[in-house]
Amino acid sequence: MKDALHNIYRNQSLIYKTFLFICATALVVYLFPKAGKFKYEFQKGKPWQYENLYAPFDFPILKTEKEIEEEKAAVKAGFVPYYSYNANMISTVISNYKTEYPKVFQNKNLERAGQEFLTRIYTDGVIADDEPLPDSRFINLVKGNEVSTLAKDKLIRMKDLEKALFHYLEQRKLSAFQKDFYLLFESIVQPNVSQNKELSDKALKEELDNIYTTKGTVERGKRIILNGEVVEGEKYEILHSLKREYESHLWKGTNYYWILFGYIILVTLTFIMLFLFLRKYRPQILQDNTKVTFIFVNIIVMVFVTTIAVKYDGAYVYMVPLCILPIILKAFFDPRLGLFVHVLTVLLLGFIVPNSFEYIFLQIIAGMVTILTVSELYRRANLFVSVGQITLVYMITYFAFTVIHEGNLDNILWLNFGLFVLNGLATLFAQPLIYIYEKLFGLVSDVSLLELSDTNSRLLKELSDKAPGTFHHSLQVANLAEAAANEVGANAMLVRVGAMYHDIGKMNNAIYFTENQTTGVNPHDEISPEESARIIINHVLDGIEIARKNNLPDRIIDFIRTHHGTSTVYYFYKKQLENDPDANIEDYRYPGPIPFSKETAIVMMSDAVEAASKSLKNPNYGAINDFVEKIISKQIEGGQFLNANITFKEIESVKKVLKQKLTNIYHLRVEYPE
Known part of the structure; x- marks a missing residue:
């Protein structure tokens, strides 16, 4: 187990x-469409490039989208909508008529004429002015459980009540009573026909659903198209139908x-x-x-x-x-x-x-x-x-x-x-x-690298304040490493940012690093070489801790971890040997790891060369050439680049750039006259 x-x-x-x-x-x-792939590719207006094709099974010929839309439009144009007829309204209106009639007329003989008019208009129905009527000539009128087709112009609009009344009274030679009758009917006549939208929508949907999407069938074995024939017209429609049927047919059973x-x-x-x-x-x-x-x-x-x-x-x-x-x-x-x-x-x-x-x-x-x-x-x-x-x-x-x-x-x-x-x-x-x-x-893009390279960022400002010498050294290393990265095709932006942050751990004990000592007092003189080495080595671990607290990306922290690899603080080791010949060199070795990319290897070389260049007493081209070769050769001998994807040819290119840049930095100027 x-x-x-x-x-x-x-x-x-x-x-x-x-x-x-x-x-x-x-x-x-799972995201793929649940349909098979038709094994033939064809395009409208192009020749059929395959063997003669025969129908593999019976299948329907599908109508085109345009044909279906045209049929739907025809159905909608010819659709007869449904209207509901309220049969109870006529009895209510006549009852109101009998109640109101004596208030307007004293002549009993006219009462029958008015009642006859009401019966006539309510036989087909009265509809409100704002009730919509279709463009078609007819409507379906629902009376109870029966449906009858009625010409829509037989319905009386409320606004047409006066015209219908006057026409009726003229036929009865009762035109003298037009105004009185209209005043009476205007108050009691109510619409009894209204649109039945629910029933109309249901009926229209049924008609649309009944539209056939096919227009014939192709029997199995029938020739569809010959090799070289142009795919167009009916042949295109049949091929398109076969493709649709084929793709849906495939996803059945096993x-x-x-x-x-x-x-x-x-x-x-x-x-x-x-x-x-x-x-x-x-x-x-x-x-x-x-x-x-x-x-x-x-x-x-x-x-x-x-x-x-x-x-x-x-x-x-x-x-x-x-x-x-x-x-x-x-x-x-x-x-x-x-x-x-x-x-x-x-x-x-x-x-x-x-x-x-x-x-x-x-x-x-x-x-x-x-x-x-x-x-x-x-x-x-x-x-x-x-x-x-x-x-x-x-x-x-x-x-x-x-x-x-x-x-x-x-x-x-x-x-x-x-x-x-x-x-x-x-x-x-x-x-x-x-x-x-x-x-x-947790990835890093060039956009983030550009933001991190800003020297006004909080962490770099803090480094500049607490360890100005280290800050200047980091900028110099960044310039050298960036130039070298451009030469060998590495990520120059990543190299520059990594170099700018590689020594941030020195902020914790800035005075113990020579580039920050401005008074001539060296605190290492007061402590043992072993303790000095521990302080120097710890700047890597301190840097990692500071970087994590400030949420620096892991790709930048990699430069902090690897810029010394597993090299030794050789100065203090030699000093300790003078007092203790049995001193263990492992106590003076950086924890590593060694560089594991081209970019981290370039920063290691640039850092070592830039730091050592400060000790050159006569920085001419010959001296710079020798010390660059010496430092990088020592790193190679120490196996510092074994895990980095950098070749010897690229290392030579890096050396060349470092030599050229340092020569430009330390070139002699002409002496100006006083």
């Missing part, structure tokens, strides 16, 4: 990556599991390629679980966002800012990794998006432009310029595809150009997203 737990602990990084691999694969496959198995294999291969790339070209990233997780999270986010866009509307895939992916990966890692991950992600998205070839071509070209143009993100204008170039490439590529497919500009979708503009605007979100990722994953 103990051995098993030990093996788990020893291989915890591998176990985590395996778990991450399985989870990422499962999540991406086919579901086979297709799912195929998806798993392809996604697994994609992620294996990513791991192989990291193993061969970026082993330091592969060893860092946080960085590997970061890469997978970005891939999954892009797949998720694209899936949502496709489900909502296929055209919206052009609005998904996929170029954010290479921008972010380039900001945190390097362009080569950014482009590789971008290409793998685009290949995965090919299973999701419509017109996959066009999409893959478009996004890969855009990704290449992103990698080639986006640089120095800490300069705000650079991102805007790059996004403009990316958007332009999107538009040009889409325009070219449209011209190829259509042969003209008649059917170009100008809306997609607007989507590309929105894509560019969304890509600008890369800046705040980089900041969010820095906080979530």
